[in-house]
Amino acid sequence: MTSYLIITLGCKVNQCESAALGHSLETAGYVRSDGMGIPDIIVVNTCTVTGKAAMQSRQAIRQARRRHPAARIVVTGCYAQTAPDEIKVIEGVDMIVGHDDKLRIADLLAREHHVAGALPFVHHRSVYGCNFSSMPSVAFEDRTRAFLKIQDGCNTRCTYCIVPYARGQSRSMPVQDVLDHMHSLAGKAVREVVLTGIHLGVYGADLTPSTSLATIIETILANTAIERIRLSSIEPAEVEERIVDLTANSGGRVCRHFHIPLQSGDNDVLRRMRRPYTREAFFDLVSRIHAHVPGAAIGVDVMAGFPGESEAAFDNTYRLLDALPITYLHVFPYSPRKGTPAATYPHKVPESTAKARCRRLRDLGDRKRAAFYQSMIGQRLQVLTETRTDPETGQALGLSDNYIPVAVVDGDVEANRMISVRIRGIAPDGRAIGRI
Numbered sequence: 181m182t183s184y185l186i187i188t189l190g191c192k193v194n195q196c197e198s199a200a201l202g203h204s205l206e207t208a209g210y211v212r213s214d215g216m217g218i219p220d221i222i223v224v225n226t227c228t229v230t231g232k233a234a235m236q237s238r239q240a241i242r243q244a245r246r247r248h249p250a251a252r253i254v255v256t257g258c259y260a261q262t263a264p265d266e267i268k269v270i271e272g273v274d275m276i277v278g279h280d281d282k283l284r285i286a287d288l289l290a291r292e293h294h295v296a297g298a299l300p301f302v303h304h305r306s307v308y309g310c311n312f313s314s315m316p317s318v319a320f321e322d323r324t325r326a327f328l329k330i331q332d333g334c335n336t337r338c339t340y341c342i343v344p345y346a347r348g349q350s351r352s353m354p355v356q357d358v359l360d361h362m363h364s365l366a367g368k369a370v371r372e373v374v375l376t377g378i379h380l381g382v383y384g385a386d387l388t389p390s391t392s393l394a395t396i397i398e399t400i401l402a403n404t405a406i407e408r409i410r411l412s413s414i415e416p417a418e419v420e421e422r423i424v425d426l427t428a429n430s431g432g433r434v435c436r437h438f439h440i441p442l443q444s445g446d447n448d449v450l451r452r453m454r455r456p457y458t459r460e461a462f463f464d465l466v467s468r469i470h471a472h473v474p475g476a477a478i479g480v481d482v483m484a485g486f487p488g489e490s491e492a493a494f495d496n497t498y499r500l501l502d503a504l505p506i507t508y509l510h511v512f513p514y515s516p517r518k519g520t521p522a523a524t525y526p527h528k529v530p531e532s533t534a535k536a537r538c539r540r541l542r543d544l545g546d547r548k549r550a551a552f553y554q555s556m557i558g559q560r561l562q563v564l565t566e567t568r569t570d571p572e573t574g575q576a577l578g579l580s581d582n583y584i585p586v587a588v589v590d591g592d593v594e595a596n597r598m599i600s601v602r603i604r605g606i607a608p609d610g611r612a613i614g615r616i
């Protein structure tokens with residue numbers, strides 16, 4: 181039996197695609213390497229969102245080659261799609277596969293025979309003009325939650341972002357396919373599905389007839405038995421009123437969880453990033469969500485060190501986030517990506533300054549998260565229990581609809597159940613402590 185190992189870098193969409201890729205290899209007769217044995221095939225699913233991510237992708241390839249000299253190394257993902265020439269020169273790469281051929285890797289491996297010393301085989305098509313590549317829906321980790329990619333690509337051109345070059349224009353999974361996947365996941369006892377995409381907020385605009393994210397959510401609620409839907413990140417301009425209303429009025433089926441990229445809270449930086457909103461609009465949006473959906477988790481992506489980000493501009497970002505009822509921050513230092521407009525912008529911010537700004541933002545995020553968890557003490561939350569338990573205490577672990585990890589102190593709590601718990605406190609490891 182041929183065994184495989186997948187190494188995944190990057191975002192939720194990549195994780196989703198790795199799960200689907202694993203499924204496609206298993207359907208073709210491969211078995212997953214348990215991590216102890218020696219894999220015959222290693223697939224490195226790369227990322228290129230920042231310079232660091234590309235560097236880590238190269239490292240992962242080299243490390244895989246060093247650890248497993250006899251394995252065949254296949255490289256796919258966003259870095260493989262945008263920079264196959266940089267991967268070709270890494271010693272020991274056997275095959276490079278672009279996004280559109282990811283699920284054909286087993287087939288490609290069966291057809292190609294590696295010739296020692298030859299250049300890697302490159303299966304690399306343009307990502308432009310292709311249709312939505314529908315991946316099988318695969319439940320993750322403990323099989324209580326699953327990610328489903330319903331959208332790919334992006335038509336926006338934020339000046340720092342390489343992703344549209346890696347993933348092509350926006351395309352959506354047809355409505356019936358979304359419903360079929362939902363039915364299939366519900367049939368496998370998956371209770372929560374996270375809808376993901378590269379630019380999820382424009383879901384459906386490319387379909388005929390066109391539809392929208394709000395409409396597909398309504399359709400899923402009306403036609404499937406999935407108990408909970410969670411949205412991955414949505415751009416500020418696309419958090420429609422209807423999505424906020426649906427969340428508030430869905431009886432808990434749409435998770436009270438919004439993840440909204442801000443990137444900068446300074447209007448001049450936003451304009452140069454080509455982000456289509458202002459700090460004032462962002463302030464209104466988060467305030468509106470907070471007022472309409474009590475207890476909602478509101479996560480924010482923010483970047484520090486964009487070219488020309490002055491101390492005053494950074495201060496605008498910091499003060500905006502400090503003033504808002506947000507729950508957590510994902511903080512990234514700006515990283516120039518070759519081929520994007522911002523890579524040529526003058527007034528680069530020194531790395532040490534960008535790092536210090538990131539540190540301040542991360543501290544702010546930690547304080548916000550702690551304050552949010554504290555504010556939940558005494559409240560009842562809907563928690564989906566996982567199949568794993570705390571290794572030390574044996575307590576059931578779960579995730580609340582508003583994205584709080586919870587340990588349930590009552591004994592005998594079954595896995596994969598939606599339960600209502602009252603939050604009693606916060607443990608030193610940051611987890612909330614709940615009691616039924």
Ligand code: SF4
Pocket residue numbers: 334335336337338341342343344378379415
């Ligand atoms: S919306 Fe902007 S940041 Fe997001 S993928 Fe598209 S170009 Fe990149």
